[in-house]
Structure formats: structure tokens, C-alpha cells
Amino acid sequence: MLIIEQGVSEMAVVNNDFRDVMLNRHSVRKFDEQVKIERSELTEMIAEAITAPSACNLQAWRFVVVDSPAGKDKLRSFFMRFNLPQLETxxxxxMIFGDTLAFESYRDLWNKAYENGQITAAKRDEVLKTFLPLYESAPKSMLINDSMVDCSLAAMQLMLAARAHGYESNPIAGYDAKKAAPAFDLDPERYVPVMAIAIGKPVDEGVDKVTSSRYPVKDVMDFA
Incomplete structure (x- = not known):
């Protein structure tokens, strides 16, 4: 098991065709069990995923990367049975968790940006004065909602990053949410499970890809 908050390494992207990465992405439920992904490459994919936007740059996410038998045993303890093929292969x-106390590091984040010369002291103070009080006094529901939006943006970006690295993925929400954080020794009052994403090589290219039809754009879009 690998817990990642931030990290950067340099791994080659094998597919830089954005339209192919996006439009030909499909969910895969069975992967090649013989394929192992180095932790350095997993770290790189997470680093790419967290370039996603977040509410007020709060970055209210936490990633637990399960790549070991012991880690998978923990997932089995709360995953629904129909998601076991993805887990096993x-x-x-x-596992992506929303961090409802991310605002506690907000001041440090902007101080570092100032120290690195990215922003002026005036801009730092403006941001902290505008946004930090909102989160410090926010109801739990707002903290949960904001973190889930942040994590969802990062999750989609992670799936695209995985495909750019030559892998496929499958988003998973079928699990006992109450057991997710405790399974990895995370505080369930702070960390809210948003989704899991299985990553690997398809057992056979073109096989076991879950394809689905889409509603016509005109049925889901309006201009105003």
C-alpha cells in the first residue's frame, strides 16, 4: 500500500493524443494480473491528477494507492462482491478520499507560494482573508461537498492520465463507505470516500471493455 499526498517523478507518457485518450477511454473490469506498475509511475500519475482544479485551490484530496496483497485484503473487507474482479486483477x-480539514493547511500553502515568489504578499493576504474564514466557519456539509467536487475532478484526470501512460481504468463506488477510511487507519470524521479507481492493462486489448451508449447531446444540453 502506498499513501500519496504529493509526488513528482519523470515517466514517459506513451499516448499524447488527447482525443484518443479521452474519446476511446472505456471502463475495464478484468486486467492482466502479470502486469505490475512501478510505484514511481503510480506517483507520476497521481502528480498529474492533482493538477486538476479545486475549490479555492483547497486541494481537498487524499489518495491511498493499493498495490500490495495486504492492501487488497483491506479493500476486500468493504468492497461489494461484484467489484472483486477489478480488485483481484x-x-x-x-482510493480517493475527500479531506474535510484541508483548510487547516491552507495558510501554509499560500505562504509557500509567497516565499517561492509565485504571488505577492498582498495577494496572499487577500486570498487568506477572503477564503480561509469561509472554511473555518463552514458547516460539515459544505466541507464534504467541496471535497467531493475536488476529488471528482482529480479522479477523472487520473483516469485520463492512466490511459496516457498506456493503462486502462475502472471507477468504483460499490463499497461500504463507512468502512473505507478505518480500513486504512484514516479518521472517518475527516476523510470521506469518494471513489476507487482500478488501474492496469486489459487482459486482452478490446476485450472486457465496458461500453455504453450515450444520450444525444441535444437531450442533455440547453442554451440560455
Whole structure:
């Protein structure tokens, strides 16, 4: 099991065709069990995923990357049975948690940006004065909602990053949410499970890809 908050390494992207990465992405439920993904590459994919936007740059996410037998045993304890094929065969399963106390590090984040010369002191003070009080006094429901939006943006970006690295993925929400954080020794009052993402090589290219039809754009879009 690998817990990642931030990390950067340099791994080659094998597919830089954005339209192919996005439009030909499909969920895969059975992966090649013989394929292992190095932790350095998993770290790189997470680093790419967290370039996603977040509410007020709060970055209210936490990633637990499960790539070991012991880690998968923990997932089995709360995953629903119909999601076991992905769990058993994936090279890694990334549990994404919303961090409802991310604002506690907010001041440090902007101080570092100032120290690195990215922003002026005036801009730092403006941001902290505008946004930090909102989160410090926010109801739990707002903290949960904001963190889930942040994590969802990062999750989609992670699936695209995985495909750019030559892998496929499958988003998973079928599990006992109450057991997710405790399974990895995380505080369930702070960390809210958003989704899991299984990552690996398909057992056979073109096989076991879950395809689905889409509603016509005109049925789901309006101009105003």
C-alpha cells in the first residue's frame, strides 16, 4: 500500500493524443494480473491528477494507492462482491478520499507560494482573508461537498492520465463507505470516500471493455 499526498517523478507518457485518450477511454473490469506498475509511475500519475482544479485551490484530496496483497485484503473487507474482479486483477486500486480539514493547511500553502515568489504578499493576504474564514466557519456539509467536487475532478484526470501512460481504468463506488477510511487507519470524521479507481492493462486489448451508449447531446444540453 502506498499513501500519496504529493509526488513528482519523470515517466514517459506513451499516448499524447488527447482525443484518443479521452474519446476511446472505456471502463475495464478484468486486467492482466502479470502486469505490475512501478510505484514511481503510480506517483507520476497521481502528480498529474492533482493538477486538476479545486475549490479555492483547497486541494481537498487524499489518495491511498493499493498495490500490495495486504492492501487488497483491506479493500476486500468493504468492497461489494461484484467489484472483486477489478480488485483481484488490477495492478493498483486508488482510493480517493475527500479531506474535510484541508483548510487547516491552507495558510501554509499560500505562504509557500509567497516565499517561492509565485504571488505577492498582498495577494496572499487577500486570498487568506477572503477564503480561509469561509472554511473555518463552514458547516460539515459544505466541507464534504467541496471535497467531493475536488476529488471528482482529480479522479477523472487520473483516469485520463492512466490511459496516457498506456493503462486502462475502472471507477468504483460499490463499497461500504463507512468502512473505507478505518480500513486504512484514516479518521472517518475527516476523510470521506469518494471513489476507487482500478488501474492496469486489459487482459486482452478490446476485450472486457465496458461500453455504453450515450444520450444525444441535444437531450442533455440547453442554451440560455
Amino acid at each position: 488490477a495492478s493498483a486500486v486508488v
